[in-house]
Amino acid sequence: MDYVNLGRTGLKVSRLCLGCMTYGSSKWRPWVLDEAESRPFYARALEAGINFFDTADMYSIGDSEVVTGKALKDLAGSGWRDGVVIATKLYHPMTERPNDRGLSRKHVMAAVDDSLRRLGTDYIDLYQIHRFDPHTPIEETLEALHDVVKAGKVRYLGASSMYAWQFMKMLSVSERNGWAKFVSMQPQYNLVYREEEREMLPLCLAEGVGVIPWSPLARGFLASDRRRPTGGENVRGETTRSQTDPFADHLYYTDADFAVKEALNQLAKAKGLSPMRIALAWVLSKPAVTAPIVGASKLHHLDDAIAALEIRLTEDEIKALEEPYQSKPVLDHT
Secondary structure, eight states, X not given: OXXXXXXXXXXXXXXXXXXXXXXXXXXXXXXXXXXXXXXXXHHHHHHTTOXXXXXXXXXXXXXXHHHHHHHHHHHSOTTHHHHOEEXXXXXXXXXXXXXXXXXXXXXXXXXXXXXXXXXXXXXXXXXEESSXXXXXXXXXXXXXXXXXXXXXXXXXXXXXXXXXXXXXXXXXXHHHHTOOOEEEEEOBOBTTBOGGGTTHHHHHHHHTOEEOOBOTTTTTTTTSOOOOOOSSOOSSOSSHXXXXXXXXXXXXXXXXXXXXXXXXXXXXXXXXXXXXXXHHHHHHTSTTBSOOEXXXXXXXXXXXXXXXXXXXXXHHHHHHHHTTOOOOOOOOOO
């Protein structure tokens, strides 16, 4: 396993980050693995040298943080906390209460303590805002985040999907006030969603911000041998998640997406590798990308992701994968 700096920080993270949305409680989503089923995935990740784990307070309404914290404490060995990098997020509603959401100072202060309790740790390595909050002044959010860093509860700050102008404004306000700045950005980025190449990725390169993309395999769309439907065919695949994840319909499965998928299938066949490995190797080839966040509900998915680290695509192969892409509206920034 290779380790790289997260942006311009001195923090070393593995080139893959294990996404822990899949681990928590099946009561939240039918495709989520419960605690006992989740353990082998944390064990395999640690065995492979992955030290970077990403969750969020809203995943399984807190249970993902509980499962992640317990698994890492039990499996990472003595001195476990120094050996792992735990990332979590806040923003989305946790209850029906009006202040149990968003990025107000009240919620930031409460949410960080709740996440620490659930994770079973006294600090969070990377605390991320899950989305931009248009209802809270950014000065209020950024000062609160700075304060949790200075209180020792958080080591570094990160952000997730938003418009580049919003992110740049937040970086500028933090710099102007001498507050802790965001060191990472977690955008959606994969072969069938490349809109972040226009502004966000160049901004992150210029500002020295680490990029840890979510959905690098397009919620499984790129991971299988799936082809364009011809009538009556199951477009979504065979996993529980692919069959019960309506959000994927909002993001993917256009004709242009299937054209990209066909190019991916052709290259994978020519190289004798799985489409998943090729798709992930493409993300890893991008200079802005620090560590894609990979989710896995089957162990061989995780093994495939780890194997992708050894693949080096040629310029011609990258061109063949990218050529069918057609631009689309910006998705999931709210």
